[in-house]
Amino acid sequence: MQGQVFKIHSDFYYVKSKDNEVFECKLREVLKKQKQKVLTGDFVNVVNQNVINAVLPRKNVLLRPSVANIDLAVVVSSLLEPKLDFIQLNRYLTFLKYHKIDTMLCFNKEDLLCKSEFKKQANEIIRIYKPLGYKIIFTSAKEKYGLEDLKNEITNKTIVLCGLSGVGKSSVINALSPDFKLRTSTVSPQSGRGRHTTRHCEILDFKDYKIIDTPGFSNLKFDFILPKDLSILFDDIYTFAKECKFSDCLHIEGEEYSDGCAVLNNLNKINPQRYQSYIEFLKEAHDYKYRITYGSVKQEETKKQTHGLDKVKINRIKRKKGRNTQKQIMKNLHEIIEDENEY
Ligand SMILES: Nc1nc2c(ncn2[C@@H]2O[C@H](COP(=O)(O)OP(=O)(O)OP(=O)(O)O)[C@@H](O)[C@H]2O)c(=O)[nH]1
Numbered sequence: 342m343q344g345q346v347f348k349i350h351s352d353f354y355y356v357k358s359k360d361n362e363v364f365e366c367k368l369r370e371v372l373k374k375q376k377q378k379v380l381t382g383d384f385v386n387v388v389n390q391n392v393i394n395a396v397l398p399r400k401n402v403l404l405r406p407s408v409a410n411i412d413l414a415v416v417v418s419s420l421l422e423p424k425l426d427f428i429q430l431n432r433y434l435t436f437l438k439y440h441k442i443d444t445m446l447c448f449n450k451e452d453l454l455c456k457s458e459f460k461k462q463a464n465e466i467i468r469i470y471k472p473l474g475y476k477i478i479f480t481s482a483k484e485k486y487g488l489e490d491l492k493n494e495i496t497n498k499t500i501v502l503c504g505l506s507g508v509g510k511s512s513v514i515n516a517l518s519p520d521f522k523l524r525t526s527t528v529s530p531q532s533g534r535g536r537h538t539t540r541h542c543e544i545l546d547f548k549d550y551k552i553i554d555t556p557g558f559s560n561l562k563f564d565f566i567l568p569k570d571l572s573i574l575f576d577d578i579y580t581f582a583k584e585c586k587f588s589d590c591l592h593i594e595g596e597e598y599s600d601g602c603a604v605l606n607n608l609n610k611i612n613p614q615r616y617q618s619y620i621e622f623l624k625e626a627h628d629y630k631y632r633i634t635y636g637s638v639k640q641e642e643t644k645k646q647t648h649g650l651d652k653v654k655i656n657r658i659k660r661k662k663g664r665n666t667q668k669q670i671m672k673n674l675h676e677i678i679e680d681e682n683e684y
């Protein structure tokens with residue numbers, strides 16, 4: 342039998358067949374030994390009604406939240422409570438772009454702003470994100486605004502809701518259908534943050550679409566990518582970065598290439614918060630580069646002491662980085678998943 346994993350609780354995988362039959366399954370020992378990750382959204386093969394013995398090829402995978410086979414990610418932000426945080430939003434967008442997943446934006450809690458304040462915020466959002474090609478909707482789960490706009494975008498799709506804790510992901514699902522009765526809780530008045538109410542990813546089946554509710558998280562870091570590969574994930578920066586005449590320029594204000602850098606020459610055309618996000622993520626990417634370089638250098642220093650071959654040392658550092666980059670990215674992301682599961 343084949344089916345889709347719609348929920349995972351510790352070692353149990355809940356699989357729904359095409360006929361909507363639900364099976365509580367375990368993973369076949371050999372898959373465990375192979376460290377095969379099974380994610381919510383995976384299509385799997387089930388034998389004996391309760392053993393997953395194969396994961397079918399994935400259309401795509403997102404490791405934060407950990408889900409597979411998604412048609413669209415909807416990044417949910419709240420206009421207030423928690424306060425709209427553009428850098429955090431850019432984190433999600435950049436991460437999804439890295440995973441090549443279609444993305445749209447949903448700004449919830451419209452009811453918390455007065456008309457004029459809402460208009461001001463909405464205009465700013467549209468000015469920044471529409472030119473980047475994102476569909477944008479405004480909703481209120483409380484007042485049930487904007488839900489038709491959301492439905493229009495997600496019909497016939499499997500979508501994942503991503504966003505900080507407390508922005509109203511589960512509330513939006515409850516507003517679309519009272520059947521699920523997902524748990525929600527208020528944002529803490531002290532910290533202004535959500536309370537991590539949703540603990541697991543779960544696919545909720547609607548008649549015309551599937552929605553994956555996910556736990557909110559904020560500690561997503563770009564510590565799996567090299568600094569030189571970051572600008573390509575920012576369309577608005579890359580437009581100029583690809584014209585920059587310095588091949589190894591990272592387009593940072595005040596640094597060695599600032600005279601004549603194509604990005605810096607056009608900084609007035611880039612939204613300041615987008616550029617600030619780029620610089621912030623760049624620091625995390627630098628930490629990653631430092632870590633992998635330092636790891637290799639340490640190994641090579643030992644080699645040097647034994648063989649005294651400087652030239653070999655340089656070549657090996659370069660080779661090591663190239664070979665290991667992809668493996669390291671996956672390793673880092675898998676570590677992130679482990680953290681995620683600790684909620
Ligand atoms: N005023 C208002 N409050 C909302 C709206 N949507 C959600 N809320 C409230 O915001 C709080 C958090 O909502 P949740 O649905 O639990 O948020 P979440 O994104 O699922 O949070 P996690 O599960 O922790 O990731 C709850 O008290 C909701 O009642 C809205 O549109 N307007």
Ligand SMILES: [Mg+2]
Binds near residue numbers: 510525538555556
């Ligand atoms: Mg929730």
Ligand SMILES: [Zn+2]
Binds near residue numbers: 585590593598602603
């Ligand atoms: Zn440059």
